[in-house]
Amino acid sequence: MKIILTINNVKREVEISPSEFLLDVLRRLDYMSVKKGCDTGTCGVCTVLMDGKPVLSCSVLAASADGHEITTIEGLENDPEFKAISNALLEEGADQCGFCSPGLILNVYAMKKELKNPSEEDMKKYLVGNLCRCTGYVPQMRAIKKYFEVKA
Amino acid sequence: MRLSSRKIDLAIDLQDAGLNYVKIESDELKIGGATTLGEIERNEIIKAAFNGELIKTLQAIWSVQLRNIATIGGTIFPRLGFSDLITVLLALNTDVVLYNNGRMPLEVFLEEKIRKDILVELAIKKENRKLSFQYMRNSFYDFSILNTAVSVDENKDFRIAIGARPAVASLAKKAMNYLKENDNIEEAAKIAAEEMTFGSNIKGSKEYREMIAPVLVRRGLEEVLR
Numbered sequence: 232m233k234i235i236l237t238i239n240n241v242k243r244e245v246e247i248s249p250s251e252f253l254l255d256v257l258r259r260l261d262y263m264s265v266k267k268g269c270d271t272g273t274c275g276v277c278t279v280l281m282d283g284k285p286v287l288s289c290s291v292l293a294a295s296a297d298g299h300e301i302t303t304i305e306g307l308e309n310d311p312e313f314k315a316i317s318n319a320l321l322e323e324g325a326d327q328c329g330f331c332s333p334g335l336i337l338n339v340y341a342m343k344k345e346l347k348n349p350s351e352e353d354m355k356k357y358l359v360g361n362l363c364r365c366t367g368y369v370p371q372m373r374a375i376k377k378y379f380e381v382k383a
Numbered sequence: 384m385r386l387s388s389r390k391i392d393l394a395i396d397l398q399d400a401g402l403n404y405v406k407i408e409s410d411e412l413k414i415g416g417a418t419t420l421g422e423i424e425r426n427e428i429i430k431a432a433f434n435g436e437l438i439k440t441l442q443a444i445w446s447v448q449l450r451n452i453a454t455i456g457g458t459i460f461p462r463l464g465f466s467d468l469i470t471v472l473l474a475l476n477t478d479v480v481l482y483n484n485g486r487m488p489l490e491v492f493l494e495e496k497i498r499k500d501i502l503v504e505l506a507i508k509k510e511n512r513k514l515s516f517q518y519m520r521n522s523f524y525d526f527s528i529l530n531t532a533v534s535v536d537e538n539k540d541f542r543i544a545i546g547a548r549p550a551v552a553s554l555a556k557k558a559m560n561y562l563k564e565n566d567n568i569e570e571a572a573k574i575a576a577e578e579m580t581f582g583s584n585i586k587g588s589k590e591y592r593e594m595i596a597p598v599l600v601r602r603g604l605e606e607v608l609r
């Protein structure tokens with residue numbers, strides 16, 4: 232079947248199978264920042280924005296994304312907020328293997344738009360679904376707090 | 384949602400069926416069957432409902448990203464045993480409206496063997512209920528090993544639900560009746576736990592659940608009576 236996806240502001244007609252998930256379609260289309268981890272809705276590395284809201288692309292049927300706007304990290308390349316978040320992560324040494332970074336950055340990006348002046352507790356709750364097997368979360372939290380302070 | 388592997392012959396997308404809404408109508412809080420948990424959580428009516436306790440429950444369900452795709456229909460219709468939301472809705476006097484089978488109390492729906500239907504909406508009675516949701520988990524980001532919800536209205540009408548036993552939630556009717564005539568909450572919590580059946584699964588044993596159930600119910604009762 233054919234669906235229309237607007238990926239990073241570019242409208243595309245995409246041929247999919249009805250049982251395909253958005254994650255597999257995006258990777259097939261070369262949006263390699265979108266990672267496959269658990270493939271069961273648990274780890275958050277497949278996070279993309281759908282109409283501006285963070286969703287798990289491994290759990291969204293591609294067919295149900297028909298007509299929607301999808302944002303991946305590739306689409307934020309020139310976005311100052313993206314640069315600020317990734318710089319904060321870099322400065323605090325919050326990436327190791329980097330596998331969780333795209334999903335984390337997108338969720339922080341969405342959190343910034345949704346929450347005004349979040350407390351550390353609010354941040355932890357918002358990011359609870361972004362698992363990281365390397366960092367132990369401490370440098371990540373430091374970086375994210377720094378990003379919010381600088382921008383506040 | 385990817386909770387199991389299944390072959391599906393016919394899938395229906397309900398996202399454009401006009402079932403995405405939260406509204407107040409004739410003293411009921413109505414939530415459309417295709418509304419996502421994220422849409423509900425961001426809704427101002429819900430934020431204010433039941434002193435913010437409903438929001439607390441929603442935010443205890445996994446992650447922001449998951450809640451932005453999980454819907455009310457997908458949460459209630461499969462009657463998932465571990466569901467936190469079902470337990471809370473049961474304690475809140477909720478009806479489900481099904482396309483074919485019509486309207487019925489949530490507790491009736493949970494016992495019926497209805498397989499093929501569409502959940503059109505939930506109708507939560509907008510009674511002035513105080514609500515408390517309690518759960519036991521190994522960590523915040525995990526399924527509940529056991530969950531309980533307790534509510535009480537101005538006429539001291541209590542509703543007590545216990546879920547993730549690991550079976551789906553049900554009402555502790557004996558304890559609810561006991562509280563009509565008595566005010567010993569320790570005893571009510573004991574009765575509630577004794578009238579339920581508990582089982583074992585990977586999350587916890589039957590014996591463990593039996594021991595924590597009266598504690599969670601008592602905490603809930605204490606909270607709504609505060």
Ligand SMILES: Cc1cc2nc3c(=O)[nH]c(=O)nc-3n(C[C@H](O)[C@H](O)[C@H](O)COP(=O)(O)OP(=O)(O)OC[C@H]3O[C@@H](n4cnc5c(N)ncnc54)[C@H](O)[C@@H]3O)c2cc1C
Nearest residue numbers: 272384416444445453454456457458460466467468501502
């Ligand atoms: C990793 C993970 C963690 C979770 N953690 C929790 C938790 O901590 N607490 C908790 O309470 N829940 C939890 N859940 C459950 C979650 O909140 C959802 O209830 C569940 O995933 C189903 O949501 P869905 O809308 O995507 O369902 P879907 O997969 O879309 O649907 C599930 C079933 O319901 C049917 N269905 C969908 N809509 C309707 C309708 N309107 N009428 C009739 N049938 C319908 C579908 O046909 C399907 O058979 C978790 C789920 C996952 C995957």
Ligand code: FES
Nearest residue numbers: 269270274275289
């Ligand atoms: S791959 Fe989607 S949540 Fe893990």
Ligand code: FES
Nearest residue numbers: 327331363364365
């Ligand atoms: S940096 Fe390796 S998973 Fe997070």
